[in-house]
Amino acid sequence: MKRHLLEAADLDRDDATLVLDTAAQIDSALAGREVKKLPTLRGRTVVNLFYEDSTRTRISFELAAKRLSADVINFSAKGSSVSKGESLKDTALTLEAMGSDAVVIRHGSSGAPHRLAGWVRGSVVNAGDGTHEHPTQALLDAYTIRRRLGRLDGVRVTIVGDVLHSRVARSNVGLLHTLGAEVTLVAPPTLLPLGVGSWPAEVGYDLDAALPKSDVVMMLRVQAERMNASFFPSAREYSRRYGLDADRMAALPEEAIVMHPGPMNRGMEIAADVADSVRSTIVEQVANGVSTRMAVLYLLLGGHA
């Protein structure tokens, strides 16, 4: 494996499979145990460097590091020297001078983790950068699909919604393609990025046509904070054409699952009864996120012979 995890393309098929297998073994090792802690990364320090708001990703990384006995420092831009004008580079070098072994970074600017990787000696893990990539989300999604359906090769995954702004979609297309799944993107034309034709995925505009051919539907969040132009006429119209409700869910094949990276807008891209149905893996994805991130931290930090 490479020293950093910056984008889905950093993982070839063997590496990605190793991460998923490791996560599965960690899950089975910790299942039913009272002591949910392993001594593996004792004495290592992981810095969570978060320039953007996050609940599940930050907590998930924190929990993953703590379950491996690493020390965790949580840094959020609010209330730090960043508000005094300190640059990313100086912040990172400061943290490294204090002895951090790995930096988990979320940043509003695409490419920030790549820049960081050139400045620090430790490992850098991208926890979401701008509209670029969110590789550990893709790994936990792939892990969830494999657990539910038992395979990834040939699984038909339909990703629905705001692909333009979605780092989750970008990472998932890359990783799922690497692992042999067939990805279809469904979105309003205004919410597809330029050059989407070169992605290893089919592109469509009609959700109802795609559903019967999907083993997995992954609903993306409509990101209100990034809706700075008229991408669609109204929330209601978006919901009517691209929202997943009970009727649409009924059109899915029998074994199909419904995924959402969270946080969800209930009633917007996903109806409440769909989000809470047995086909929904939304809560499972959160739990799988911890074991997947433990696997990533173990493989990046455990040691290199």
Added chain:
Amino acid sequence: MARSSEPAHSDARASNPGVLLSGADVARVVDRMAHQLIERYARGGGGEDRPADDRAGEPGADDGGLSDLVLVGIPTRGAPLARRLAARIEAFSGTPVDVGIADITLYRDDLRLRGVRALEPTVLPDAGIDGRLVVLVDDVLFSGRSVRAALDALRDLGRPRSVQLAVLVDRGHRELPIKADFVGKNVPTSRSQQVRVHLAETDGIDEVLVIEGDGVSGAPRGSEGGAS
């Protein structure tokens, strides 16, 4: 070191100096270890003439005897060994014995030196290990570091009433105060040699080989059964 009488006849050794135990030898050694485990753990299995210290962890009158026994294999080759021992114990005594697997990779103290590796499954019997008589099973006992890691792992997995250690081969050179309670074969080795255990389940053949210096340092080596 524990009660181990070594099989004197190893015809294969004469023809091929690298072979320590042939397939037939391995089967015989496993059978003998199974008998020793029965003798130690079966209810009323004798041994009362030995000093109390030597009987630590043995079942008393109110214990379940062999049904309290759990053989926990240390991957890779400790796991099939534990299953074989359990099968032989059942064949000899008629009592089925629980088997578990404890992967110790995440408990190793040498990950930084040797690098990360793929994990193996950890599987415990449904009844767990709390209050039971655990016997750790590994292929080769060398530095003792694997066993230390396994003891750490067991502490997180439950609270057995006692823990003992069974190994197919003890090759010496301990780096920690650890000794085996059941030894298939004691083999004096030099640090530069490697002891490799091959089992049908993992390697397609049963045999134990001693390989002369590999040119690397004498430090304990890993997955080939060099270190334990």
